[in-house]
Amino acid sequence: MTGNTIRAAVVDRAGDPFVIRDLTLDNPRDDEIVVRIVGVGLCHTDIVAQSGGFGYTGAGVFGHEGSGIVEKTGSAVTKFRPGDRVAISFRSCGECVQCKDGYPSYCHTMPQLNYAGTRIDGSTSIFNGDEPVTSNFFGQSSFANFAITYERNLVLVPENFPLEMAGPLGCGIQTGAGAIMRSMACEEDSILLITGGGSVGLSAVMGAAIQHCATIIVVEPLSSRRELAHNFGATHSIDPTAEEDLAAAIRKIAPSGVNYALDTTGRPETIEAIFGALAPRGLVGLVGIAAPGTLIPIDINTIMTPGSRIMGIIEGDSDPETFIPELIAHYQAGRLPFDRMIKTYPLSQINEAVSDQHQGICVKAVLLP
Template identity: 50%
Template structure:
């Protein structure tokens, strides 16, 4: 079958939109017609060689769409179902058995290998093998193959083309607050970075009933959006001392902080904002592997601080994604305010706009799904 796909051919170069061949679904696979797919930092990290997936490759791991074919062993979904695609997990390791699929012991092999589990490729360009199976989907395309483990049926009342980011970026930020940190009502939280993950955390903090929601970001437009989404205070870290500013709001420090930047200097600033028995959650991915955080053990001990690494918001997608959709439909989680849609053919423009702060979450719409909207 012929599909349209955005292909990463060489490190740090623009994507090329090409016609590829995709396999028919195997017994355990699901073929999805993609309605929309979010652009995430992880996609760009792979393109730029930070994560070693062989190129050429079709990336994309925030897809949403309609099931058009299922393998003979698939029982979870049927043709015509509306679905969100998320990360893949094995379903039978210790973590999966404990309903912690984000910590699946085969996570790297299933999501970053670029091939099926048996080593075969599902995508080709004029006979040339193209890496796919990215997060069990490779959804920078008009169609993608997925699996029961990483496909979630969703309410058909929700706007399908923009639901894809619920599978990663939105899920990560919201899950960090609602699942990983489990922020209590009336607690305080500092969110570092107001991109998709950080602003999703802000909306989740509103859902949780946090009394103080402080957002630090150097971009004025994103600070304004954070306030519109429910932040109680914002900080420009370029022109203000973060620790001193936060303690003007909360002299005893914050109960929780969530770093979405992966920046060592930002993390050190966050530690200066923590209150007694506070928890600092880490979801930001550093630009280079092997980065270390200088930590004062006496500070950790005297305040009883916890540093918590977080993957995908500790989400069980089959439970959490429908919960987020329900909150959205009830007007309590307006993640659509983060989204700007682009045609799939304009993926490079979308990436540039995101880097420049023109949009928060670009969502790519394949040509056959109709016209995308774009604000200049």
């Protein structure tokens, strides 16, 4: 096996904690780019992968909110060069109907390019000795000090933007903000409900403030996150643990119902309450990951009679090449202060970061290799 030694956080078996280990990163192919990682966000999707949720059983390196500096490019790469500051987002083909229509998060080959744990030909970019390691996660596997990625993953980051924070723009931030600004395109003066005050939910709050929604209701059990939601623009918040009837609590704030709702929890009982609080023709966006086989417990007539709508949302319907620069501009103008929910950890403390994020000690962990 030829390549370069990297330091990475690896999961040896599904459900195991992360272990920091020296591994080998393959030499880049003609269409590949090596990025030196300076920061990588910790996303719930990474924890799902760690637990074996994508079907991974052997050793794996995850991480899909990386940012860093281009170290080396393959001969076929034309858009980037060594020294470029970049955020790394999800991978898409650029050739299918969805990609050409500006919806690369619904790329026809999204599962193969992002979730397979290998290159498209079945090979991996990371090895432990001669043993292949599940990698190429979202076209990057950036829980490491170096990662192999691709042109369509990368977005240039301006010099006056803190590079270590750019990675979460590539997934969590663009998912939450994009759900409001792009997927559902919430209108000015509309009434919006957001269930869950993690990084995606709070990004949605900031997106709603940018859209000038009139009423922004956040449902979140942790008081610190409810307070942060208000700082980001929420007009109301609800502690679901203090309410016997969540739908009724929402309707106390919005008697005619909410026009839009974004669920980041994936909890069927929460989604059921949302439908009890919708206005006629209300739209529900779903971004929360649920266990395979989880069903929405809604009577068909409950949806049909008021014309309720449901939409699944991946990556906020974002085209990273255009949307991440837009988000950076909002941050620089003070409209998207997502840095206020970030806490940094050395990559070596990844297990502590996972625990802190799970307990609500921090909202969004960013790991520094």
